[in-house]
Amino acid sequence: MLRHEFRSHRPLRRQSDPQAAAIGAAGGGAVVNVGGGAHGYPGRADNVASKQGATGLMSTAALEYAPRGIRVNEVLPGPVDTPALAALSDQERAAVATAIPLGRTGRPREIAAAIAFLLSDEASYVTGTRLTVAGGMWA
Secondary structure (H helix, E strand, O other), X not given: OXXXXXHHHHHHHHHHHHHHHHHHHOOOEEEEEEOOOOOOOOOOHHHHHHHHHHHHHHHHHHHHHHHHOEEEEEEEEOOEOOHHHHOOOHXXXXXXXXXXXXXXXXXXXXXXXXXXXHHOHHHOOOOOOEEXXXXXXXX
């Protein structure tokens, strides 16, 4: 899995240079990676390591592309009300919510709002940031 995760980012990295040139020529812009699983989980070292690698790629891209006026950030959502979560039993969903300090799972619009903020002009001085939207789960 680890090999697959890093290989999947290699073509994106190669493709990003021409895209970054176009974005920079247009006056700059913003990129938001939606990550997850970057926190430790017993028995999931391969997945966590691959997610940390993607986060490192985001940090490097933020530094490399900043001179071109391109901001690169990442949103790390916690458990969110999605079809995958809905497929769990009531007891399993309750256990997930109990693990979150705010006592509930996130709503898709809350994750979307974080992404919209990072893409907006209001975040024009924000780059290389990992914004955790998880109800305090990883505080």
